Amino acid sequence: MLVALVSVSYRYVSSQEVIPRDQINIYKRVIHEATIKIEENDKDIEAYKVRGIAHYKLGELYRIVYSPVMTKEHEEEIFDEFALAAKDFTSVIKLKKDFYAIYLYRGICYGWMDFSENAMKDFDYVIEHDPKNAQAYYLRGKEHWRRKEKEKAKVDYEKACNLDPKYKGLYYE
Numbered sequence: 481m482l483v484a485l486v487s488v489s490y491r492y493v494s495s496q497e498v499i500p501r502d503q504i505n506i507y508k509r510v511i512h513e514a515t516i517k518i519e520e521n522d523k524d525i526e527a528y529k530v531r532g533i534a535h536y537k538l539g540e541l542y543r544i545v546y547s548p549v550m551t552k553e554h555e556e557e558i559f560d561e562f563a564l565a566a567k568d569f570t571s572v573i574k575l576k577k578d579f580y581a582i583y584l585y586r587g588i589c590y591g592w593m594d595f596s597e598n599a600m601k602d603f604d605y606v607i608e609h610d611p612k613n614a615q616a617y618y619l620r621g622k623e624h625w626r627r628k629e630k631e632k633a634k635v636d637y638e639k640a641c642n643l644d645p646k647y648k649g650l651y652y653e
Contacts, residue, residue, distance in 0.1 A: 500545045507541070510534040525575050529582065532568030535561045536585060539592065562589040580606045584619055591623050599623050614644035 514531035517524050539561030546554040569586035572579055587602030603620035606613050621636030640647040 500541060503541055504538065504545075507534045507538040511538075523575060525572055525579075528568045528571040528575070529579075532565045532572065532582070532585065535565035535568065536589060539565065539589075559593055562592045565589045566593070578609070580610050580613060580616070584615060587619060587623070591619075591626065596623060596627055612643055614640045614647055617643065618647050 511531050511534045514527045514534065517527035518531065521527070539558050542554065542558045542561060546558070566586050566589040569582045569589065572582045573586070576582075583602040583606045587599040587606075590596070590599035590602065600620065600623055603616050603623060606616040607620065610616065617636045618640035621633045621640060624630075624633035624636060637647070
């Protein structure tokens with residue numbers, strides 16, 4: 481049921497026919513289903529991953545829905561979703577240390593929560609253990625840019641582009 485629900489949620493979220501409230505409800509349903517799975521088995525890596533991604537996507541959706549009028553309550557709600565996602569990603573990492581994609585998700589969450597040092601540690605960890613991971617260089621470059629470290633950002637962006645040409649278009653954004 482959980483896997484089917486997740487695949488449905490991704491299909492709905494990419495559809496322009498679904499309004500944000502429907503998307504929010506889908507993510508909340510995915511979170512609920514994953515929580516049940518985790519309560520049944522607290523070592524269920526897939527359930528933590530799915531719930532973490534749903535929290536992450538919900539945080540991103542709230543950022544879109546609440547813009548351009550962002551209240552303090554909205555900021556706290558977004559922060560909470562990213563914090564819950566990071567917590568689930570940490571649970572995955574504790575169970576499977578070499579799940580590099582999860583480090584990247586957690587790093588993005590840390591970046592949105594203004595925990596830049598933690599974000600950089602996650603991106604650095606992936607680069608150290610998977611030096612051909614273009615996405616890790618790209619995300620670390622974005623974090624360098626956010627920190628106003630333009631030269632370091634440029635180096636990472638160029639490395640990402642050299643490893644995977646799909647990042648060339650993103651480099652100039």
